[in-house]
Amino acid sequence: MTEPKAAPVPVRTPAGDVVALVDGGEMDCGSGLLLLITRAKRRLAPGERLGVRSAEASVVTDLPVWADLVGHTVDGQVAESAQGPWWFAVSKRGVTAVPETVFSTGNRTPLGLRLWAYTNFDCNLACTYCCAESSPRAAARRLDPAVAREAFSEFAQIGGRELFYTGGEPFMHPQLAELVRAGEGLERTILTNAMIFGRGTRRQTLEDLDRSVVLQVSLDSATADLHDRQRGQGSWSRAMTGIGLARELGFRIRVAATMYDEDAAGVAALHARLDADGILPEDRLIRPVAQEGFAEHGVHVSIDTLEPEPTITADGAWWHPVAVADPNLRIHDAPLPIAEILGVVRDTVAVQDAAARSGRTVFRCA
Numbered sequence: 001m002t003e004p005k006a007a008p009v010p011v012r013t014p015a016g017d018v019v020a021l022v023d024g025g026e027m028d029c030g031s032g033l034l035l036l037i038t039r040a041k042r043r044l045a046p047g048e049r050l051g052v053r054s055a056e057a058s059v060v061t062d063l064p065v066w067a068d069l070v071g072h073t074v075d076g077q078v079a080e081s082a083q084g085p086w087w088f089a090v091s092k093r094g095v096t097a098v099p100e101t102v103f104s105t106g107n108r109t110p111l112g113l114r115l116w117a118y119t120n121f122d123c124n125l126a127c128t129y130c131c132a133e134s135s136p137r138a139a140a141r142r143l144d145p146a147v148a149r150e151a152f153s154e155f156a157q158i159g160g161r162e163l164f165y166t167g168g169e170p171f172m173h174p175q176l177a178e179l180v181r182a183g184e185g186l187e188r189t190i191l192t193n194a195m196i197f198g199r200g201t202r203r204q205t206l207e208d209l210d211r212s213v214v215l216q217v218s219l220d221s222a223t224a225d226l227h228d229r230q231r232g233q234g235s236w237s238r239a240m241t242g243i244g245l246a247r248e249l250g251f252r253i254r255v256a257a258t259m260y261d262e263d264a265a266g267v268a269a270l271h272a273r274l275d276a277d278g279i280l281p282e283d284r285l286i287r288p289v290a291q292e293g294f295a296e297h298g299v300h301v302s303i304d305t306l307e308p309e310p311t312i313t314a315d316g317a318w319w320h321p322v323a324v325a326d327p328n329l330r331i332h333d334a335p336l337p338i339a340e341i342l343g344v345v346r347d348t349v350a351v352q353d354a355a356a357r358s359g360r361t362v363f364r365c366a
């Protein structure tokens with residue numbers, strides 16, 4: 001016989017009794033509060049109330065807009081003083097207000113098709129713009145192959161197609177081969193600086209990889225100057241050697257360059273170099289530096305300027321791979337289950353789309 005579910009113990013707040021409480025500190029809706037609320041709301045039953053505490057004044061305006069968009073009700077609101085903090089009680093409605101069809105429209109990669117996995121966070125380089133704050137001294141935070149198998153299998157079962165392995169430097173993970181095998185059946189790409197797989201056991205790992213695996217190599221410029229300035233002395237020539245080796249071994253190579261606006265004049269020379277080397281145009285990606293991690297300037301990114309690209313790490317899940325050093329863009333406290341991670345992203349995207357359609361602003365940091 002199934003035991004009846006115990007009634008949740010109410011949490012007493014100035015705005016009334018609630019089932020769970022989100023303390024948003026000084027976050028506004030655009031800087032992560034909405035993700036926290038969305039995660040908590042998914043664990044509530046229809047009719048149950050979520051408490052929200054916030055010290056950010058804009059939330060007084062934005063939270064009711066968000067609640068209205070998703071069909072919930074703010075039925076309690078108390079300020080501790082004129083300067084805050086503010087307490088809210090939000091009743092969860094029984095149905096989702098926004099249809100799921102909104103998720104596959106527009107130019108974004110349809111949610112659920114692509115998954116990113118950080119294999120580890122340590123790296124042989126310490127690039128000046130590294131969004132993941134990787135370096136030889138960074139904690140490895142290695143993804144466990146057993147966890148990866150479970151995650152990738154679940155992802156494939158619910159319709160996933162593309163898997164991107166990134167880091168840190170993935171070839172520093174001693175079980176990279178197992179991680180790659182765990183993704184069999186998916187279109188797999190490994191992001192690498194191509195500098196350390198030329199010898200020893202890493203060379204063996206490379207040679208044993210299935211040739212359907214694509215290697216995406218970082219190469220920031222046609223010659224060593226910019227690349228070495230951003231990524232370390234001698235790194236350009238070692239990357240070129242690595243690209244040559246991988247191509248000899250029969251791998252498809254995609255080249256990704258990362259540069260600041262002021263260096264964009266080098267793009268033409270880089271294309272000419274890649275033309276000469278036989279790297280096809282569809283295998284080139286030029287992207288701006290994002291102001292995340294070690295990067296002190298660059299393109300500002302936030303939850304409403306980044307299209308979601310769900311990303312798992314050994315210890316959590318994130319909105320986008322470029323934002324894994326940003327606690328405001330953390331989606332989940334574990335890399336599993338994938339369905340829950342995608343669910344949080346879907347709910348958040350639904351609010352973004354609904355806000356855009358109605359011409360209202362819920363996110364203030366764009």
Ligand code: SF4
Binds near residue numbers: 123124125168218
């Ligand atoms: S940008 Fe890539 S290669 Fe450079 S430190 Fe970060 S993870 Fe390593």
